[in-house]
Amino acid sequence: MNHPEPNQPTTHGRGRRSYRLLWISLAVLGFSMVALRTAVAAQSGEGNPAAARDLWTTVGVWCAAFMTLGILSFLYKDNPFYKVCESILIGVSAAYWMVNGFWSTLVPNLFGKLVPGFVRSVALPDLPVSATPGLDMALAFVPLALGFMLLWRLAPRGGWIAVWPLAFIIGTTAGMRLVASIEADLLAQTVATVRPLVVFDQATSAFNFWGTVGAIVSVVGVLCVLTYFFFSVEHKGVVGGTARLGIWFLMITFGSAFGLTVMGRITLLAQRFEFLFRDWMGIA
Amino acid sequence: MNEHNGSGSPSFLARLGGIDRRWIFLAMGLSIALPILLKLRFPEYPGPMAKATFDAIESVPEGSRVLIAFDYDPASAAELQPMANAMVHHCASRGHKIVFMALWPLGRQLADKAIAEVLLEFHPQLQYGTDYVQLGYQAGNEGVVKLMATNVPEQYKTDTKGTPLANLPLVADLRSTADFKLISSISAGYPGAREWVLFAESANPEAFKLVCGSTGVQVSQLLPYYPKQLDGMLVAVKGAAEYEMLVEDKYPVEKNADRLGQGRVRMGPQLVAHLLMIGLIVLGNIAMVAGRSRGGAQ
Numbered sequence: 087m088n089h090p091e092p093n094q095p096t097t098h099g100r101g102r103r104s105y106r107l108l109w110i111s112l113a114v115l116g117f118s119m120v121a122l123r124t125a126v127a128a129q130s131g132e133g134n135p136a137a138a139r140d141l142w143t144t145v146g147v148w149c150a151a152f153m154t155l156g157i158l159s160f161l162y163k164d165n166p167f168y169k170v171c172e173s174i175l176i177g178v179s180a181a182y183w184m185v186n187g188f189w190s191t192l193v194p195n196l197f198g199k200l201v202p203g204f205v206r207s208v209a210l211p212d213l214p215v216s217a218t219p220g221l222d223m224a225l226a227f228v229p230l231a232l233g234f235m236l237l238w239r240l241a242p243r244g245g246w247i248a249v250w251p252l253a254f255i256i257g258t259t260a261g262m263r264l265v266a267s268i269e270a271d272l273l274a275q276t277v278a279t280v281r282p283l284v285v286f287d288q289a290t291s292a293f294n295f296w297g298t299v300g301a302i303v304s305v306v307g308v309l310c311v312l313t314y315f316f317f318s319v320e321h322k323g324v325v326g327g328t329a330r331l332g333i334w335f336l337m338i339t340f341g342s343a344f345g346l347t348v349m350g351r352i353t354l355l356a357q358r359f360e361f362l363f364r365d366w367m368g369i370a
Numbered sequence: 371m372n373e374h375n376g377s378g379s380p381s382f383l384a385r386l387g388g389i390d391r392r393w394i395f396l397a398m399g400l401s402i403a404l405p406i407l408l409k410l411r412f413p414e415y416p417g418p419m420a421k422a423t424f425d426a427i428e429s430v431p432e433g434s435r436v437l438i439a440f441d442y443d444p445a446s447a448a449e450l451q452p453m454a455n456a457m458v459h460h461c462a463s464r465g466h467k468i469v470f471m472a473l474w475p476l477g478r479q480l481a482d483k484a485i486a487e488v489l490l491e492f493h494p495q496l497q498y499g500t501d502y503v504q505l506g507y508q509a510g511n512e513g514v515v516k517l518m519a520t521n522v523p524e525q526y527k528t529d530t531k532g533t534p535l536a537n538l539p540l541v542a543d544l545r546s547t548a549d550f551k552l553i554s555s556i557s558a559g560y561p562g563a564r565e566w567v568l569f570a571e572s573a574n575p576e577a578f579k580l581v582c583g584s585t586g587v588q589v590s591q592l593l594p595y596y597p598k599q600l601d602g603m604l605v606a607v608k609g610a611a612e613y614e615m616l617v618e619d620k621y622p623v624e625k626n627a628d629r630l631g632q633g634r635v636r637m638g639p640q641l642v643a644h645l646l647m648i649g650l651i652v653l654g655n656i657a658m659v660a661g662r663s664r665g666g667a668q
Contacts, residue, residue, distance in 0.1 A: 161395045186475045191509040212532025262516065266568035270599060274572075278598045343590040346606060348647070349640060350449055350586030352402065353607045356639040357448030359403050370407055 109167075151366040154358050196233075199226035279308050307335040383657040394650065401646045402639040410638035420612035423602030424460070426579045427552060432465040434551035435540065439566070440470065440477035440484075442558035446585050447480060452633035453583040453610035454480070454556045455488045456617045459630055462493040462502075463621035467540050469550070471505040471526070473514060473561040478507045478530065488630070492623050499538045506530035511561040512569055519547050519573040548577035556583040563592055567599050575599075583609065611637045 139147070156171030198205045198213050199222040206213045216222045232251040239248035283305065285297030313325060314332030321329045363370035404410075416424070430436065438457060442450045461468050468489070470481040481504060489496060496502055505526045508514045517525045522544045528534050535541045547553060547570045557563035563582035571580050579601040584592050586606035596603045604613050610633030618630060628635070 162392060187509075190475060190507065195509070212528060214527035214534065262512065263568070266516075266572055269572045270568045270595075274599055275594055278594070339590060343587075346586035346589045348586075349606055349608065349644075352640055352643045353448045353586075353636050354445075355399075356402050356406065356636045359399075359406050359639075360635070363403075363406055370409070 147365050151362055154362060158358075196226055196229060199223055200230070279305060281305075306331075311335050383660045386653060386657045387661060397646060397650075398643060401642040405638035405642050406635075409635075410642070411634055412637060412641055414611045414615045414634060414637065416612040416616050417609075419596065419603045419605060420609050420616060422597060423581045423583075423604055423609075423613060424616040426581050426601040427457070427460055427464060427466070427554075430464075430466065430551040430579060434466050435469065435544075435549065436461055436466045436552040437469045437471065437547070437550045437554065438481070439473060439553070439555045439557075440481040441473040441555050441562040442480065442585070443474050443476035444480070446558035448636070449585050449607050449610070450556050450558060450583055451480060451484070452607065452631075452636070453604045453613055454484050455632070456610065456614045456630055457554060457556070457583070458484045458488045459492055459623070460617045460621065462489055462496060463617075466552075467500075468502040469505060469541060469544075470502065472507040473511065473555075473565070474558070475507050475509075478504070481506075491626060491629065499533075500540055503538050503540050504530045505541075512565040515547075515561070515565050515569040516573075519570045522546055522549075546574070548574040550578045552579045552581065554581045554583070557588070557592075558585045559588055562588075563600070564588075564595075567592075567595050571599050607633050607636050607640065 153171050153174070156167045157175070159165055160168040193205060193209055194213060198210065199216070199219075202213060202216065202219060202222075232254060235247050236251040237248075239245050281301055281304075283298065283301050285294040285301055286292065287294045287297075310328050310332035312332070314321075314329040314336070316325075316329075319325050360370065427436075438454070438461070440454065458468065470485065472478045472481055485502070485504065489502060498504075506529065508525060510517075510525075514525055522541075523535055526535060529538060529541075535544065543549070553566060553570060555563040555566045557566075563584060566580060566582070580599065581602035581604075582592065582600055583604035584606065589603075589605050592600065592603065604610055612633075614631055614633045618627070623630060
């Protein structure tokens with residue numbers, strides 16, 4: 087058995103010390119914030135958004151602040167505070183989507199058509215009155231039956247029954263999106279690509295240099311990328327060169343997409359910091 | 371691999387390669403926190419896409435009925451709420467009649483927030499039902515857009531208060547999306563701007579102008595639609611900041627102007643954080659090349 091050296095801390099011991107350090111840091115940070123916030127609120131009075139709040143808003147802001155710090159604490163290392171915040175986030179999200187699905191879909195679109203009077207009296211007094219309640223009720227049995235069939239996969243036998251509503255969902259979604267995609271993505275995009283390579287300004291009829299560059303790059307890019315994905319011809323010679331240029335276009339596209347994603351993530355962090363500084367601490 | 375200098379201690383570049391990533395997290399945190407605390411702001415120069423969005427809303431006749439769809443939730447509000455606020459103020463200042471709706475469940479609450487903090491704050495004279503209407507959220511994703519393209523009253527029988535559309539003057543005669551002069555989707559993904567292009571614009575290509583605001587993540591997916599199928603596009607918080615500049619220049623407000631300047635506030639941290647990232651990428655590559663060349667020399 088391998089025993090640690092007497093004067094060398096064990097991994098377990100180091101982990102406990104790190105956790106202790108993290109908890110102490112968070113506690114110190116929390117108390118500092120309380121002191122700072124109290125001082126700022128006393129100085130700034132009503133003009134400060136952190137000041138003059140009702141109790142429940144204050145509780146909400148503090149919860150949000152600790153959740154934010156808890157999630158961010160993962161950047162230091164995995165810790166129980168992060169685990170708690172992560173579990174709360176997942177639990178609340180799952181519960182929210184379930185409740186939302188029930189109240190925004192099942193109640194108005196299914197129960198509201200099967201038993202409209204009952205739904206109106208106990209849940210949704212504003213449920214619109216249908217001109218054809220009988221037809222609505224008859225049609226509502228279709229999604230009801232499909233829903234039960236979908237849940238049948240949880241039963242020990244007859245799992246194949248769930249395949250039928252799945253086929254219905256896939257078929258209708260594909261059918262609905264197919265036509266729209268052909269129209270908006272294939273045809274319209276093809277038309278947008280077929281354009282003059284030399285661009286003149288519409289108002290002055292002057293030669294538009296950058297417009298021309300853009301048009302040429304656009305058309306060359308489309309052709310090169312399409313060539314890269316054309317595997318019926320071996321990528322050698324001219325085809326190989328064109329395909330390699332297509333890879334460059336793809337790499338630039340991925341790079342710009344990544345840059346935009348980074349920009350989005352920085353914005354999210356900036357907004358969280360704004361919340362912590364302004365709404366929680368009242369210092370920005 | 372020997373990455374030590376002559377004195378036996380690791381060289382700066384070698385240490386850089388093995389730096390604890392938490393120092394980078396800390397540097398990134400500071401690069402975002404400090405500009406916020408110091409209220410750093412930089413001038414924004416509107417780009418063609420922000421101008422196109424602004425022009426699209428300006429080109430629609432005054433008093434037109436426009437639709438703003440809040441197709442996002444609080445997870446994307448940091449990027450999208452600034453442009454939504456600016457757009458609501460822009461439409462109201464131009465005199466347009468605004469119909470609010472959402473394809474995302476929490477979009478309704480964000481639309482309510484924009485109504486309370488922007489529409490009623492800067493345009494308190496506007497009346498519900500005649501100047502603006504909140505239709506709220508409907509489940510169904512692209513199905514909602516597809517049905518609205520032909521039959522809005524079938525999709526939305528009432529507004530969020532339970533009032534039938536027939537009793538609201540602004541939407542009493544609303545039949546389809548073709549009855550709007552402009553549609554804007556502030557979009558964070560699916561369902562969102564792409565669904566409006568696929569199912570509304572394709573159904574009535576010339577009937578209305580379609581603009582969108584997008585998160586950075588999905589911009590590359592939407593760019594091919596501009597400018598043929600999308601008349602304007604606001605690209606993430608940068609687009610929001612540029613658009614805010616255009617709106618503020620033409621329709622300034624006297625108080626609480628910070629509500630229409632959140633995009634510009636968030637561009638300060640963007641600049642510093644991007645500079646840090648560029649610096650780290652350059653340093654990282656120098657360290658890698660130096661390490662390779664040392665390895666090759668040995």
